[in-house]
Amino acid sequence: MTAVLRIEDLSLGIRTEDGLRPILDGVSLEVQRGQVQGLAGESGSGKTITGLTVIGLEPNRSEISGHIWLDGQDLLKLTGSALNAVRGAKVGMVFQDPSTSLHPQLTVGSQLTDHVRYHLKVSKDEARDRAVQALDRVGVQGGRATLARYPHEFSGGQRQRIAIAIALACDPAVLIADEPTTALDVTVQAGVLTLIRSLVDSLGLAVLFITHDLGVMSAVADRVAIMRHGQIVENGLREQVFTAPTHAYTRELLASLPGAKGGLESRADLARMFPDGGLELASPEGLEL
Amino acid sequence: MTEPMPVISVRDVHVDYPGHPPVHAVRGVSFDLFEGEVVGLVGESGCGKSTMARVLTGLVPRTEGEVEFLGESVEALGIGRRPVELTGIQMVFQDPGSSLNPRRRVGSQIMDGLKLAAYRERRRLAELEDLLDDPDLPPLLTRTASRSLPDQPKTPAEWLERVGLDAADANRYPRSFSGGQRQRIATARALAAQPQVLIGDEPISALDASTQARVAYLMSTLAVSQGTALLFISHDLSVVRLIADRLLVMWSGRIVESGPTEEVWSNPGHPYTKSLLAAIPAPDGAGRLPAMPESQADFDAPPVIH
Numbered sequence: 188m189t190a191v192l193r194i195e196d197l198s199l200g201i202r203t204e205d206g207l208r209p210i211l212d213g214v215s216l217e218v219q220r221g222q223v224q225g226l227a228g229e230s231g232s233g234k235t236i237t238g239l240t241v242i243g244l245e246p247n248r249s250e251i252s253g254h255i256w257l258d259g260q261d262l263l264k265l266t267g268s269a270l271n272a273v274r275g276a277k278v279g280m281v282f283q284d285p286s287t288s289l290h291p292q293l294t295v296g297s298q299l300t301d302h303v304r305y306h307l308k309v310s311k312d313e314a315r316d317r318a319v320q321a322l323d324r325v326g327v328q329g330g331r332a333t334l335a336r337y338p339h340e341f342s343g344g345q346r347q348r349i350a351i352a353i354a355l356a357c358d359p360a361v362l363i364a365d366e367p368t369t370a371l372d373v374t375v376q377a378g379v380l381t382l383i384r385s386l387v388d389s390l391g392l393a394v395l396f397i398t399h400d401l402g403v404m405s406a407v408a409d410r411v412a413i414m415r416h417g418q419i420v421e422n423g424l425r426e427q428v429f430t431a432p433t434h435a436y437t438r439e440l441l442a443s444l445p446g447a448k449g450g451l452e453s454r455a456d457l458a459r460m461f462p463d464g465g466l467e468l469a470s471p472e473g474l475e476l
Numbered sequence: 477m478t479e480p481m482p483v484i485s486v487r488d489v490h491v492d493y494p495g496h497p498p499v500h501a502v503r504g505v506s507f508d509l510f511e512g513e514v515v516g517l518v519g520e521s522g523c524g525k526s527t528m529a530r531v532l533t534g535l536v537p538r539t540e541g542e543v544e545f546l547g548e549s550v551e552a553l554g555i556g557r558r559p560v561e562l563t564g565i566q567m568v569f570q571d572p573g574s575s576l577n578p579r580r581r582v583g584s585q586i587m588d589g590l591k592l593a594a595y596r597e598r599r600r601l602a603e604l605e606d607l608l609d610d611p612d613l614p615p616l617l618t619r620t621a622s623r624s625l626p627d628q629p630k631t632p633a634e635w636l637e638r639v640g641l642d643a644a645d646a647n648r649y650p651r652s653f654s655g656g657q658r659q660r661i662a663t664a665r666a667l668a669a670q671p672q673v674l675i676g677d678e679p680i681s682a683l684d685a686s687t688q689a690r691v692a693y694l695m696s697t698l699a700v701s702q703g704t705a706l707l708f709i710s711h712d713l714s715v716v717r718l719i720a721d722r723l724l725v726m727w728s729g730r731i732v733e734s735g736p737t738e739e740v741w742s743n744p745g746h747p748y749t750k751s752l753l754a755a756i757p758a759p760d761g762a763g764r765l766p767a768m769p770e771s772q773a774d775f776d777a778p779p780v781i782h
Contacts, residue, residue, distance in 0.1 A: 229684040230655075343521075372520035372711065373755040377766040380757070384765055399685055402714075402757035406765050429761020443686040445714040446758040457693045457718055464697040 190217035190256075191393040192241070192278070192361045197253035199236060199417075201246055210236050210246075212417040214253075218361060218393040223384070225408030225425070226397045229440075233417040234397045238363045241395070242278050243270045257361065276306040279354030283366040285346035289338040289353075295322075296334025299353055306357045321352040325382060344375035348382065355386070362386075365397045380407050401444060405429055413437045481547065482508035483672045483705050484532060484565075489541035491527050501527040503729035504541070509673060509705040514696045516720030516737065517709045520752070524729040525709050529677040532707070533567055534558070546672065560599060563592045566666035568695070570678040572658035576650040582661045583646025586632035589668030596670070628670070628702060635664040639694065656687040663695050667702065674699050675707045680715060688712070692719050714756055717741045725749045727775055735782025745780035 197214040200207035211233045218224045228234045239245055241255055241262065255262040257277060265273060282288040290298055299318035303309065309317070319330055325348040327333060327341075338346055347367060354362055364383065368376040384407050386392050398404055404411055405425065412422035413434065421434040430448055432438045441447040442460065451457060491502040502524040509515055519525045530536035532543060537552035544550065545565060566589075569575040577585060629635040633643035639660040650658055659679060666674055676695060680688040692708070696719040699706040710716045717723065723740040725733040725748065733746040744750045751769035758764070 229686060373757075373766070374520065374751055374769050376757075377755040377768045381765050381768060400757075401685065401759035405759045405761050405763065406757040408763075425763055426761045429759065440686055441759065443689055444759050445689065445718055446756070446760060448760055450759070451689055451718055454718055457689065461690055461693055464694060 189219070191220050192218040192395065193254075193256040194237070194241070195254040195256065197237065197240065197255065198251070199233075199240060199245060200250045202248040202250060207250060210249075210417055211240070214414075214417070214419055216395070216412060216419065216422070218395050220360070220393050221387060221391040222410065223387055223394045223396050223408045225404045225411040226395060226414060227399065227401055227404050227411060228414035229399060232414045234399075234414050235365055237414070238280070238365045238395060238397050241363055242274050242280055272306070275302045275354075275359070276357045277359050278361045278363060279357070279359040280363045281347070281350050281354050281365065281367045284370045285343065285350045286338070286370075288350055289346060291338055294335055294337055295341075295349055299334065299349075299356055302353070303356050317356060318352075321356040322349070324355070324386070325349070325352045326378075327352065342375075343371055344378060347371060347379055351379075351382070351386075355390075355392070358390075361393045361395065363395045363397070366399070367396075368403060369398065369400065376403070383407060401429075401441070402446065413440070480510055482510050482544075483546055484509040484707075485542075485544040486528075486532070487542040487544075489528070489531060489543060490539045491524070491531060491536060492539045500729055502531070502538075505726075505729070505731055506541075507724055507731065507734065509707060511672070511705055512700050512703045513722065514700065514706045514708060514720050516713075516716035516723045517707060517726060518711065518713050518716055518723060518752075519726035520711055522728075523726040525711075525726050526677055528726075529567065529675050529707070529709055532673070532675055533565055534562060560592070560595055563596065563669055564672040565675065566669050566671035566673070567675045567677060568659070568662045568666050568679045571682050572650070572655065572662045573682075575662055576658060576665075578650055581647055581649060582636070582653070583632040586635050586646070586661070586665045586668050589665045590630075590632065590635075593668060593670040629668070632664075632668075635668050636661070638698065639664045656683050656691055659683060659691050660694065663691075663698065667698055667704065670702065671704055673705045673707065675709070677709045678711065679708070681710065681712065688715050689718060692716075695719075713741075713752065725752070731779060732775070732777075733780040733782075735780075739782040743782075745782070747774040747777055749780070751775075 194214055194216040197211055199211040200209045214237055216224060226234045226237060245251060251263060262273060296318060299321060300314040303314045303317050315334060318334055322333055327345055327348050341349065368379050371379060380403065387394055396408055408425050411425050411428040412419045415436055421428060421432060421437050428437060432441060442449055444450045485508050487506050489502055489505045493499040493501055505528060517525050527536055531538050534550050534553045542549060550562065629638045632646045636645050637643055641657060641660060653661065680692050683691060692715050696706055708716055708720060717737050720737045723737050724731050727748045733740055733749045740749065744753055754767040757766045
């Protein structure tokens with residue numbers, strides 16, 4: 188299998204008054220067609236920056252090295268209109284909170300058609316047809332009437348479905364999903380995860396799925412990469428990472444979770460894991476507080 | 477033997493928020509909280525669990541029903557300072573970044589809690605003196621009782637050590653701590669007031685997954701060790717069930733299921749609880765998509781009490 192998106196030795200630092208602050212350190216990842224590559228880690232590990240860098244949304248004053256290959260192009264070399272031609276057309280992105288990522292004052296229809304018309308140079312009518320199809324694909328009913336409605340008229344789960352429809356309206360090969368279900372209730376999350384998985388299986392979409400929630404990761408990902416301090420410490424098939432992790436950090440991460448293999452199942456487990464009542468701030472592997 | 481007296485008693489509480497039409501956030505909730513127990517109140521957004529937390533502290537007025545704290549009614553707060561009797565109910569909020577005062581050193585914020593405890597203790601002593609003349613002695617447990625136990629920390633520095641931080645951290649400001657550390661500070665401030673009741677409103681939701689269980693455990697052990705009843709409100713059942721003695725499951729403004737944690741977890745009786753449990757993705761590497769609720773039609777079923 189060939190990778191649709193290949194991140195190669197990506198390093199990123201942010202220039203500050205005290206010199207270069209390292210954020211990413213030699214990150215390499217591949218996302219295959221029809222596959223969900225998970226990227227998990229705790230806050231500050233660099234997982235979100237990795238996703239943003241792919242679509243050229245890295246923070247200001249960044250210094251970047253490495254390559255991000257898509258379709259034979261190195262995205263890091265692209266600027267201006269060449270980069271715009273990729274964003275939204277070849278790579279779609281879904282963010283955590285659809286109530287901020289969707290524009291509150293624009294109808295769903297215009298948010299779905301604007302970039303379709305920009306990228307695909309189609310007529311207004313054709314763009315609307317595509318938009319209705321895109322909504323249909325993510326399970327938002329109502330056809331053309333839906334296009335005239337505003338984001339606030341929808342529930343959180345439906346808004347995230349709309350955000351996914353927008354990201355996929357131009358049929359990109361790659362979807363970057365950054366904590367797409369974190370703001371949702373678990374019962375709603377279940378539906379969105381099922382949707383993403385079915386899009387991967389039916390369209391052959393390649394997804395880079397970023398989340399801190401290893402339960403969610405276990406549900407949707409084919410491969411799981413664990414990130415810490417800007418480095419990928421472990422990357423393997425889902426089952427291997429969850430049941431036979433090779434890195435001590437992964438093992439410790441799993442041990443601290445309810446429901447994981449060897450994880451917390453009862454108050455007795457808590458007492459065993461935190462013999463001093465939860466006082467200590469960090470564990471040997473440095474899970475920090 | 478007489479029945480133990482609940483520290484908090486909630487009877488048929490309704491809360492409506494004004495609007496067109498009004499929002500019925502809570503529709504008839506009743507439960508008791510007893511000394512030294514940990515009760516998990518779980519449910520999804522909009523179920524009314526945070527409104528319940530606010531009703532218990534008087535931050536939100538109730539439309540109907542009764543909330544009693546040690547036998548006396550908890551009224552909604554006005555614009556003034558909270559009556560000192562009610563400071564026996566303390567709260568830890570979701571985001572310690574906004575609940576701690578960014579412009580005050582953490583030591584002085586913990587001192588606020590200690591002062592409340594001392595103030596209530598003084599009130600209690602004054603009450604006791606009055607009582608010496610009273611032939612009909614009322615119950616010993618009163619709302620002004622502080623719970624100063626012998627081994628409790630007496631200074632902010634000692635409280636910081638109690639929650640795993642350094643005594644020297646008392647001079648630092650909230651911004652120099654991580655989220656988990658700030659939540660420890662918020663817990664110390666709340667427990668320093670020696671409350672009879674501690675309410676945690678999503679206190680671990682803003683923390684990294686690996687620290688959630690640790691902070692939840694710390695809160696529950698500290699509360700239980702000083703006899704404080706802990707009402708732990710969360711949408712995340714998988715952590716709550718590790719620390720709670722009892723669970724209350726809320727849906728659409730009502731408690732749809734309640735009972736000992738293990739029974740609710742392993743043998744859910746209400747259709748909503750079943751859906752909620754089935755939707756939790758387990759980090760087991762099995763690649764199983766969580767189940768979606770098929771319909772909400774049967775969620776209106778009568779509550780299940782274990």
